[in-house]
Amino acid sequence: MSSLWPELERVLGEVQKPARYIGCEDGMIVPEHRPEKAAWLLIYPDTYEVGLPNQGLQILYEIINERPDAVAERSYAPWTDMAGVLRRTGLPLFSVDTHRPATEFDILAFNLSSELVYTNLLECLDLSRVPLHTTARRPEDPLVVVGGHCAYNPEPLADFIDAAVLGDGEEVVSELSEVVAAWKAAGRTSRDGILRELARIEGVYVPSLYEAEFDGDRLVSLSPSTTGIPEVVEKRTVADLAQWPYPKNHLVPLTEVVHDRLNVEVFRGCTRGCRFCQAGMITRPVRERPAGQVRTMIADGLQRTGYDEVALTSLSTADFSNIEQVVATAVADDVCGQVSVSLPSLRVDAFTVGIAAEIQRARRTGLTFAPEAGTWRLRQVINKLVNEEDLYGAVGSAFSQGWRRAKLYFLTGLPTETDEDTLAILDLASRCIDEGREYHRSPSVTISLGGFVPKPFTPFQWFGQNTETELRRKIGLLREGLRLQGKTYKGVKLKWHDASASVVEGLFSRGDRRLGAVIEDVWRNGGVFQEWSEHFDLKLWEDAMARRGLSLDWYVYRHRTEDELLPWDHLSAGLHKDFLWQDWRDALAEVGLEDCRWTPCYDCGACTGYGIEHIVASAVPPAGGSQGTGQAEGDTTVPVSLTTGPRVAAGVGS
Amino acid sequence: MRLRIRFAKTGKVRFVGHRDVARLWERGLRKASLSVAYSEGFSPRPRLSFGLALSTGYESNAEYLEVELREPFDDATWDCWKAEEVRARIDATLPVGIDVLAVAPSDRGEDSLQKAVTSCTWEIIVDGIDVEEASTGVLELLGRSQILLERERKGKIFTEDIRHQLLALEVNGDADDGVRLIADLGTQPRALRPGEMLAAMDPPLTARSVCRMNQWMLQGNDRIEPLSVDAAPAPLAEVRA
Numbered sequence: 001m002s003s004l005w006p007e008l009e010r011v012l013g014e015v016q017k018p019a020r021y022i023g024c025e026d027g028m029i030v031p032e033h034r035p036e037k038a039a040w041l042l043i044y045p046d047t048y049e050v051g052l053p054n055q056g057l058q059i060l061y062e063i064i065n066e067r068p069d070a071v072a073e074r075s076y077a078p079w080t081d082m083a084g085v086l087r088r089t090g091l092p093l094f095s096v097d098t099h100r101p102a103t104e105f106d107i108l109a110f111n112l113s114s115e116l117v118y119t120n121l122l123e124c125l126d127l128s129r130v131p132l133h134t135t136a137r138r139p140e141d142p143l144v145v146v147g148g149h150c151a152y153n154p155e156p157l158a159d160f161i162d163a164a165v166l167g168d169g170e171e172v173v174s175e176l177s178e179v180v181a182a183w184k185a186a187g188r189t190s191r192d193g194i195l196r197e198l199a200r201i202e203g204v205y206v207p208s209l210y211e212a213e214f215d216g217d218r219l220v221s222l223s224p225s226t227t228g229i230p231e232v233v234e235k236r237t238v239a240d241l242a243q244w245p246y247p248k249n250h251l252v253p254l255t256e257v258v259h260d261r262l263n264v265e266v267f268r269g270c271t272r273g274c275r276f277c278q279a280g281m282i283t284r285p286v287r288e289r290p291a292g293q294v295r296t297m298i299a300d301g302l303q304r305t306g307y308d309e310v311a312l313t314s315l316s317t318a319d320f321s322n323i324e325q326v327v328a329t330a331v332a333d334d335v336c337g338q339v340s341v342s343l344p345s346l347r348v349d350a351f352t353v354g355i356a357a358e359i360q361r362a363r364r365t366g367l368t369f370a371p372e373a374g375t376w377r378l379r380q381v382i383n384k385l386v387n388e389e390d391l392y393g394a395v396g397s398a399f400s401q402g403w404r405r406a407k408l409y410f411l412t413g414l415p416t417e418t419d420e421d422t423l424a425i426l427d428l429a430s431r432c433i434d435e436g437r438e439y440h441r442s443p444s445v446t447i448s449l450g451g452f453v454p455k456p457f458t459p460f461q462w463f464g465q466n467t468e469t470e471l472r473r474k475i476g477l478l479r480e481g482l483r484l485q486g487k488t489y490k491g492v493k494l495k496w497h498d499a500s501a502s503v504v505e506g507l508f509s510r511g512d513r514r515l516g517a518v519i520e521d522v523w524r525n526g527g528v529f530q531e532w533s534e535h536f537d538l539k540l541w542e543d544a545m546a547r548r549g550l551s552l553d554w555y556v557y558r559h560r561t562e563d564e565l566l567p568w569d570h571l572s573a574g575l576h577k578d579f580l581w582q583d584w585r586d587a588l589a590e591v592g593l594e595d596c597r598w599t600p601c602y603d604c605g606a607c608t609g610y611g612i613e614h615i616v617a618s619a620v621p622p623a624g625g626s627q628g629t630g631q632a633e634g635d636t637t638v639p640v641s642l643t644t645g646p647r648v649a650a651g652v653g654s
Numbered sequence: 655m656r657l658r659i660r661f662a663k664t665g666k667v668r669f670v671g672h673r674d675v676a677r678l679w680e681r682g683l684r685k686a687s688l689s690v691a692y693s694e695g696f697s698p699r700p701r702l703s704f705g706l707a708l709s710t711g712y713e714s715n716a717e718y719l720e721v722e723l724r725e726p727f728d729d730a731t732w733d734c735w736k737a738e739e740v741r742a743r744i745d746a747t748l749p750v751g752i753d754v755l756a757v758a759p760s761d762r763g764e765d766s767l768q769k770a771v772t773s774c775t776w777e778i779i780v781d782g783i784d785v786e787e788a789s790t791g792v793l794e795l796l797g798r799s800q801i802l803l804e805r806e807r808k809g810k811i812f813t814e815d816i817r818h819q820l821l822a823l824e825v826n827g828d829a830d831d832g833v834r835l836i837a838d839l840g841t842q843p844r845a846l847r848p849g850e851m852l853a854a855m856d857p858p859l860t861a862r863s864v865c866r867m868n869q870w871m872l873q874g875n876d877r878i879e880p881l882s883v884d885a886a887p888a889p890l891a892e893v894r895a
Contacts, residue, residue, distance in 0.1 A: 005666075010862070013711045018669035024749050252681065254667060254749060255674045306681030306747065 005099040007091055015081045019255035020048035023074075023096035026252035026305065029061070030098055031071035038180035040064050040072040040173075041095055041105035041142070045112070045120035046531065048076040048096075052251060053259040055313065056148065057111050059246040060169050070177035073097040073105070077120045078127065080528065080535075086127055093127040102128035106180050108142045110161075112150035115508035116501065116531035118157060119523040121146075125160065132520065133159055134208050139188050143180065143198075152235075152282055153456045155222075155567040156508045158207035159516035163198050166205065166571060167235030167282075168268070170244045175201045199229040203236035205571060212513050212567075217554055219512055222570050234572045239612045241268055241287045245297060252305045261309035261342070262301045266294050266326070270315035271596050271614070275383045275587050276372070276411060278455035279315055281580075282573040284606035285614045286597055291326050298330045302339060311342045318347040318355065319597075321618035327359045348386045350393035351622070357401040366405035366446075367398045373414060374424030380590045381416050383583075391428065395445070396435035405444045406432060412474045413452040413466035413502070415587060422474050425449075426481050426489055433491040446493040449475060451502035455509050457573045459583035461566065464559040465506040468538075471499035500538040504530065506556040507541070512567040515555075518544045574606040595621070655726040658760035659744070660881040664713045664865075667751035672707045678749065679719060685747040688740075691722040705767035705869065705880070706774070706845060714866035716774070718767050718880050720760055732759055755883050767869075767880055771841055773821055775868040776848045778835040780859045788833040789825045791855045796823060801854050805844075816854070819846040832862055841869075 012018040033039055042061055044051025051057065057074065064072035073095035078086060086092065093102040102108060108128065110121050122132055125144065131137050134144070146154060147165040154164035165172055179201065183194045199206040211225040223231060238244055250262055267288040270280040289297075298310050310330065312320070320326060330341050341359040346352050348369045356367060371391050372384045379386060395406050410425050429445045436443025451471045454460045466474070475496045482489050508515065521544035522530075529535040545552055560566065562581060569577070579602075586593060596602060597614055598621040607613050663675070670678070680700050683690050692698040701722035708714050737757050745754040764770065780788065795801070801817045819840035826834040839846040852859040870877040 009666075012669055017671075018710065019671065019674060022666040022669050024666050024751065026749060254670045254678055256677065303685070306683075306685035308680075308684065 002101065002104065003099045004091055004094050004101060007089065008094070008099055011085050011089060011091075014085055016079065017048075017255065020076065020079070021082065021094075021096060022254070023099070024254055025052070027247075027249040028097055028251065029065045029072075031065050031073065033071055033100075033104075036069070036181060036185055038070040038107065038177045038184065039105040040070060040107045040109055040177075041075055041102055042072055043075045043077075043093075043102075043108055043110050043124055045077045045110055045117040045124055046114075046529075047079060048253075049255070049257040051076040051111075052253050052257045053263065054111060054113075055247070055263055055265060056169060058251055059244070060109075060173050061251075062246050062248060063170060063244075064173055064177060067174060067177055069181040070173075073100060075102065075124070077117075077124055077529070083123065083127060083528075092129050093124055103130065103142065105142050106184060107145055107176070109145045109147065112146050112148040114531050115150055115156075115505045116536070118508060118519045119527050119530055121157070122160065122520060122523040123528045126523075134162055135159075137162075137191060139191050141191075143194065145176070149278060149282065150508075152278070152571060152573060153509065153511070153568045154205065154207060155212075155513045156511040156515040156519060158212075158513035159520070161207060162195060164205045164207070165236070166203050166233060166573070168238040169236070170238050170246070172201065172203045172236045176204070196226070196229065202234060205233040207513065210570065214514075219565050219567055222565070222567065232570055232572050234610075235282065235574060237285075237574070237606075237610055237612060238268070238287070240615060241265070241289045242293055242615075245289075245293055248300075250301055250305055252307070259311065260307075261311055262298070262305055262307040263311050263313050264294060264297045264301060265289065265314060266312045266317060266320045267314045269614075270319070272316060272319075273383050273583075273593050273595060274372070275381075275459045275583060276414065276452055276455075277315075278458050281458050281575060283315070284574065284604065285612060287615045288321060288617055291322065291617060294326055295329050307339075309340050309342060311344050313344060316345050316347060317343045318345070318349075318352040319622055321616050321622075323622070324355050324358070327355055331359055346394075347622075348394050349390045350397035353394050353397040353401070356398075366407055367403050368407040368409065369394055370409035371428065372409065372411050373417075373421060374410065374426075374428055375421045377590055378414060378417060378421040380592045381587050382411075382414055383587070383592050385592050388428070388431070392431060392435050395432040396438070399436040399439045399443055404436075404440055405446065406436070407446045407448055408432070409448050409450070411450050411452040413471050415460060415463045416590075417466075417474075419474075419477060422477050423481060426478060426485075426492065429492045430489050433489075436491070442491060444491050444493060446495060447478070449478065449494065449496040451497055451499050453502050453505045453509055456566070456568045457575055457580070459580050459587055461510065461580065462560040462562070462564075462584055464557045465502070467557050468499045468503050471502060475499065498533060498536065501531075501533075501536055503538060503552065503556060504536075504541050507545075507552065510567070511555055514548070514550065517548050518550065521547060572609075574604075574609045576603070576605040576609075579604045597621075655723045656760050656762055657721045657723065657740070658758055658881050659719050659721065659754060660756045660879075660883065661717050661719075661748075662713075662715045662753045662755055663708065663717055663751065664715075664753070665751040667749055668711055668713045671710045672704070675717075675752075676702065676704060678752070682744060682747040682752075683721060686744045688721065688744070689724040691724045703766060706771055706841060708866060709847060709849070709864075712848070712864040712866060715755070716866050716869045716879070718869065720767065756881050758881055770871040771869045771880065772872055773838050773840050773870045773877070774845070774866055775870070776835075776837045776839060777826075777865045777867050778837060778848050778852070778861050779829045779832045779863045780835060780852070781832050781862045783833055783859065785825055785828060785833050788835065788859075791857070791859065792823050792825055792835070795820070795851075795855050803850055803854055805850075816846050816850070820851065823851075836867075838870075 042057050044054055044057055061072050064070045075095050125132055130141050143162045145163045146161050147169055151164040179197050195206050198204050199209050209226055209229055213221040269283045269286040271286055274280050327341055348371055371386050373379045373382055429447050432445045433443055454463045454465055478494055522540045525540055527540040690700045692700055703720045705718040741754050741757045800815045802813050803816045804811055804813055822838035824836050826836045848864045868879055
């Protein structure tokens with residue numbers, strides 16, 4: 001076993017933030033490597049600060065290390081200065097746990113949460129001295145595997161990855177470990193053999209064993225080039241989250257990272273059915289963690305880590321059954337009285353704000369809501385069924401209870417969006433300011449505007465993304481509106497995401513395997529850390545596309561037709577394609593679809609296909625939200641008072 | 655009640671910056687269930703005060719912090735047994751490489767550590783040089799009547815004479831692949847860092863490792879440590895049992 005630490009400690013003084021590379025976190029595991037164990041290097045292809053808190057990576061790290069036949073360590077993309085030092089000194093990428101070279105691991109497993117990190121994946125492979133192309137790898141090279149939400153369309157990475165894993169990783173890592181450990185025991189002879197074995201594991205897609213055929217621009221076939229592997233690779237789903245109370249030993253870093261707090265996942269999956277949201281589509285069904293287990297994980301976690309903040313994470317935490325009781329006990333359990341609880345995903349209603357007020361006793365600075373679109377019409381298109389009263393109730397409640405700033409998330413570039421929809425965002429924000437004036441002299445509302453990128457396995461997968469020019473024009477409409485009517489919109493601030501980054505996200509979100517050459521080209525021209533605005537450079541991507549004779553128009557801005565073969569049609573998140581198509585037609589017809597947790601099943605396929613179902617503790621919708629819960633429309637009474645006085649207990653069914 | 659704590663920072667954690675060290679202390683003290691006092695106001699923070707900052711990458715056997723507690727310990731007598739119990743309790747909550755060396759109550763009336771400390775003793779290992787060459791360089795530096803150094807303050811460059819802050823410097827023999835220097839460097843009004851001193855030498859030297867051995871304050875004409883490691887000797891395990 002080899003540690004590069006003696007060499008590394010001599011050069012760490014030369015780089016920014018050397019604590020990124022030392023490991024030593026509370027919760028870190030120093031595994032015992034043995035020839036018969038499958039050795040995983042879990043790599044987050046972004047900086048340590050962004051990657052360390054990743055829950056998926058932490059969960060797999062523990063589960064793998066609990067197995068007798070496997071070990072796991074971690075690595076993160078070295079910042080550009082460190083990459084330079086590694087190249088200059090000839091040192092390879094290493095694990096932060098024991099500073100072991102990447103090539104001494106059997107599996108390099110990347111967590112992909114954004115398309116913009118694809119070039120970082122190549123950078124990590126190159127720094128690891130692993131051949132970039134699967135075809136060039138020898139039996140002694142590690143297997144390169146990806147997971148995470150981007151793995152649902154891994155085609156652009158087909159040249160570089162040995163396998164993609166779809167869905168929840170808790171169970172499948174065990175099967176992968178067994179197969180790889182056996183391969184090692186057999187002397188790691190053939191690479192083809194192991195790839196075939198991997199492809200037979202449910203949820204594992206091996207791109208090199210599938211052949212893509214094109215007719216002109218069009219993909220006409222993508223199917224197995226060999227027998228014995230599935231025509232369609234199905235995602236993995238953990239049926240019951242209660243079986244997986246991970247992470248048990250939440251990693252506590254020695255240097256500040258994003259989301260630097262205890263994170264407890266309270267449920268997985270979401271059936272709100274927001275049509276733009278890939279996460280909500282691919283993680284179905286809803287699986288709640290039992291409230292008692294949540295409570296234990298919070299109490300143990302706080303005691304073990306020493307954190308003073310806990311976040312209850314999920315795609316929509318206010319929808320957790322009896323959420324107010326769960327947070328009340330979390331606060332009551334707190335011994336030293338300084339712990340604050342945060343709900344990173346607030347639902348837009350006053351009830352939710354009431355809960356937030358209950359628990360955010362300290363540091364009451366700003367609250368964030370996501371109405372996503374400016375008009376009720378467009379919110380029906382995207383199935384974000386928040387009405388204006390919900391929003392004003394939520395914001396008014398927040399301002400009445402001491403918050404002074406509200407942030408509103410919106411998407412622009414949505415299907416059927418008109419300038420009227422876009423400009424309505426300003427009016428919504430301005431009405432929110434009016435709510436705030438009743439309580440504060442100068443309340444502030446920040447509009448945060450993101451460019452919509454259509455994603456695979458959503459009803460919007462057929463939609464042609466707005467061009468960069470169009471997104472800029474829409475952002476410009478809002479800027480112009482604010483400038484010309486500064487008085488009317490006093491207190492409203494606007495922030496927006498770079499429209500050019502959305503272009504590259506859109507390119508790879510729905511791209512095919514011909515784009516591998518583009519990723520490699522951009523990487524060879526120095527395009528790393530593209531998710532960092534200081535490094536992002538659209539020109540690199542445009543030039544690479546032009547050199548390959550590929551068109552952004554065709555890949556990004558083109559509407560797809562019903563009969564078109566999509567590059568992910570041989571993969572499955574459980575959702576029937578005809579369900580998604582119908583939902584797309586409904587979107588265009590401005591028809592909303594209620595949440596199936598509390599209304600009858602409409603057979604999207606995610607439960608029925610895998611013989612699993614929702615696990616929720618309460619069969620009735622949460623209080624206070626009209627939003628697609630099947631509650632009568634127009635009934636927007638809010639079961640919490642909007643004053644700073646004692647709040648009326650919310651009547652949630654049990 | 656206020657506690658003064660002396661700790662070491664060695665090994666991999668020497669690459670953790672000053673602010674991050676403060677944060678890991680906050681978490682450690684919460685885990686140790688010490689009733690740390692919090693500041694008032696909008697965003698309450700635990701009331702910890704750290705002494706002189708240590709450059710990231712330097713090791714130390716003499717870091718200090720003071721912790722304000724909401725209430726004194728229940729069993730009011732503070733003796734060496736209590737000191738050891740509290741020391742061990744805190745030590746157990748901190749990462750490998752951050753080691754609590756001593757804990758003692760401190761007097762609120764005293765100056766802050768940052769003000770009270772006047773000098774530090776450093777152990778410096780330099781690469782690529784032998785004892786003889788190092789000795790020549792040291793003698794040359796000590797022989798100068800002034801040592802001019804360009805330093806930045808509030809965005810402006812100043813030239814300062816730092817000779818009076820070079821209190822002592824000697825070659826202390828061979829170390830693993832290098833030469834060991836021991837330096838006493840002044841800290842008032844602004845600390846002279848070992849790296850700055852090495853850069854001023856002719857030829858300039860670079861350190862492979864630097865470790866702060868002691869911090870000193872003046873008591874009359876004597877120099878004393880804010881908290882000596884010997885002040886509270888750890889009781890023998892069998893006596894405790």
